Amino acid sequence: MPPRAVNARIRLLEAARDVIRAKGFAATTVDDLCRQAGVTKGAFFHHFKSKEELGVAAADFWSETTSALFAAAPYHQPDDPFDRLIAYLQFRKELLAGDLAEFTCLVGTMAQEVFDSAPAIREACHASISGHAMTLVPDIRAAMDARGVSGFTPESLALHTQAVLQGAFILAKAGNSVTLAQDSVDHLIRYVSMVFSQAGKEKK
Amino acid sequence: MPPRAVNARIRLLEAARDVIRAKGFAATTVDDLCRQAGVTKGAFFHHFKSKEELGVAAADFWSETTSALFAAAPYHQPDDPFDRLIAYLQFRKELLAGDLAEFTCLVGTMAQEVFDSAPAIREACHASISGHAMTLVPDIRAAMDARGVSGFTPESLALHTQAVLQGAFILAKAGNSVTLAQDSVDHLIRYVSMVFSQAGKEKK
């Protein structure tokens, strides 16, 4: 465990996370990242043999940090699987606060840009998104079984929640408005509630 | 009406539509566009004073061509507003075919990339997305009134449909799978059906 080595690498990954979310992958230069991380270009190419490899590493880094965030989040507390699912969506909605580049999804942004030109990055983004979605599957499956819901797979609903979130990010970016994203998540919560026959429980 | 002039401009806009959807805005070079359009750089900067201005023009061009496409589409035929809405979503699902770069949304892709660095493009993308969404509002409002649905605005549901589609594009790009996008649209159709109390009409 080298003392400073890990530092530079992690600082570059953090810089990638922040700068790429604001400017996009292609528009972010290696110099941008070095400046933000406070290291030189030599250090950059010591840790990553190319910009593309940094993209892959940034996606993996994103997977690790976000899965830690969600694992520690409080939405796992309810006893009922359905309640946990709703609590998850509510938690996602609460995350939509502050500056746009701070809560949007790195891997969604990168995937959009490089899906055709950098398959390695695309694949790492795919693993990140679907990996996170799959953490929802046990609860969705349990809720479906408990309430006799059918007509779709737990996996497809899990992925749909991520699609709505990704789409919400795009609307928010285009409209420069966080509210747009929140409204979409509200529709998603309403959908999930109705699908699990909670439609009767109208909020006041 | 100049004979060749309009040609070069439109060919550049078509090139932008095709190349940017595949490579993204930042990764698309002016030379890329000139090559694809079969014109020289001189022609490019004659019609657009900068790459950014082309981005704005491409977004506007996208608005025009897509609104013509949707205006001529057959989903307007049903008499009932709700049926028209479902027909629209079914139509959107049917459009998800062929190569990824052929059915994804130019303005969604661009907005994601340039929302922080090119406000003019961002605004043109916003106008395109919300302009299209607003064409759905009369039918949504009529369906809500006819069936006594409330709890959200017609505008927010219209925008939500676009969010789902944009998110579906991202999942499809990340997973390199059209099916992912189609599944999400299925969930959206199920949501809209349930919201308008069509949940009883289960498909076989």
Added chain:
DNA sequence: TTGCCAACATACCAACCGGTTGGTATTTTT
């Protein structure tokens, strides 16, 4: 015919970008 202007084409440039090189300081291993 002349004059003029839009619509291109050709040639070019300065800045920038990803990546390399050769070297040094600091650990780790032997």
Added chain:
DNA sequence: AAAAATACCAACCGGTTGGTATGTTGGCAA
């Protein structure tokens, strides 16, 4: 303590990029 590996730096390089400067061409009005 010597040797080897790791972590990092400053300077540099060749190709690329958005943009410009300077023509050239064809149509059209006076």
